[in-house]
Amino acid sequence: MSSPSASGGAVACGAGVFGAERRARALAARAAFLGVGLEDPRLKGAQRLLGDRRQPWLRRPWVALAAALAAVGAAFLWPDGLLGRGVGDAVSAGSLTGDPCHLMVRACAKSGAEGGFLVHACAVYMPDQLVKALRPPEDCSMCRGLTQVDKVVNISPAAFEERYAYTGRPVVVGDAMENWTARHEFSFQFFKELYEGSSEYWSHQINCQFFPYDTEFRALLEVFNMSEDRARMRYGTKPWYIGWSNCDETAARALRRHYTRPYFLPTTAESKRTDWLFMGSPGYGAHMHVDNVEHPSWQAQVRGSKQWQLQPPPECLYECRALEVTVHPGEIIVVDTNRWYHSTLIVSTDMSITIGAEYD
Incomplete structure (x- = not known):
């Protein structure tokens, strides 16, 4: 992620x-x-x-x-x-x-x-x-023979576990957000009101992560203090893309009123408590990198469309090929970002908003 x-x-x-x-x-x-x-x-x-x-x-x-x-x-x-x-x-x-x-x-x-x-x-x-x-070498079976990222619907937890959950093979699930109100509720203004009214978030921010990417922002508070014109991505304003982890239990409860645990996760898997959110304007995204987290993760494309570039780890470059997939609103991408090097680019004209979490 x-x-x-x-x-x-x-x-x-x-x-x-x-x-x-x-x-x-x-x-x-x-x-x-x-x-x-x-x-x-x-x-x-x-x-x-x-x-x-x-x-x-x-x-x-x-x-x-x-x-x-x-x-x-x-x-x-x-x-x-x-x-x-x-x-x-x-x-x-x-x-x-x-x-x-x-x-x-x-x-x-x-x-x-x-x-x-x-x-x-x-x-x-x-x-x-x-x-x-210093990263350990990967088993190239995770990517060997892959030529594309599968897009599936109506996949059972058992089938998902067998094919994708822990194999390192990325997948996009197209029907996992059908009952989520997040698609209609999540917006810049929604998050601004959610966090500006929460003293709990700021009291715990020291243990949270904030990703400014190529912006000048140093903390989430600064993001929500940007001008309305820039927040609405009006012509002539500077584009932006940021991400953060949610450490506020009150905010977590508010967020989870609008989304549920993805139906396809294995029955024995636990979706972690920490939500990761990413938001930004067209033409921006994350540079190529590999994560240092504990588990694979899912990331739901709530608004906008985001193009993912996936590169196999260096030791697998001669056995595996790079992959590319565009994730559209209502789709969830599942990828082990500890193993796949990845970059993202917002390719829609609308703001991109994603939410996700790790699972074990």
Whole structure:
């Protein structure tokens, strides 16, 4: 799902461990919502941490590489000492290739530290190519022989599980949103009113993810403060495309009044609690990237049309071919974005709105 990506070099932590810069920005956005100025003493710690993260030497690739190697070495040397059991367990479980975040972050903080801002302050930017190099190799049977993305309707959960659910084979289901009121209710104004009236979202934003892509926005609050002309994509205004994870239980209940669990998911599968939403204007989308999430995901095209470009992992380039599919309103695409490199482009004249989630 064009979502929690390793692209851009930021280490993404599946357990809610985010880089210091993202956390400081989230604090600043929450402060703005609460009317707290950036000079307020309560934000000095976040500003100081953000300043430390922006020191030029921290952005040099050799620093990230050295930190990674140091973390690996430390994990083997002191699995039960200064670093705590977290790193040793991560290495023994094979997380060296699967989740470099565990090594990069846990090597900087004692396992006894819980909660608190500074526990996660040592997350550093890893070069994009290094992140990709640390990914485990894929079994090319996931894409071997595929020439197109199937489009199906009226597929049973059993058939979906056998052919698509966990095989890595992408599919578009065309009839899974027939009873969803989201197709008529979801809009820029709907989300604006939903989140502007929710203090719960802003109080939990520090643990959420926001994807600005090629826009100037730093937080969801800034998106909803854009001009009405730009929000309505009127001629001459700047296009935009953003995404976010929903961490607000009140908002989640409101969202789920308008959509239901896709009927085709295996009966034993659980659709995760976190909703991922993506919204933007024609001609924009997500660049080519691969995600760093735990499970495959579904993404429902509520409004607009979005073209997906799927590239097999590098080790499968000689056995598999690139795929392309356009997902139209009312269709749901299912793709393992941890394995398929993917980009998206809004190809409709209407705004694109999608909602999705992982499933296990």
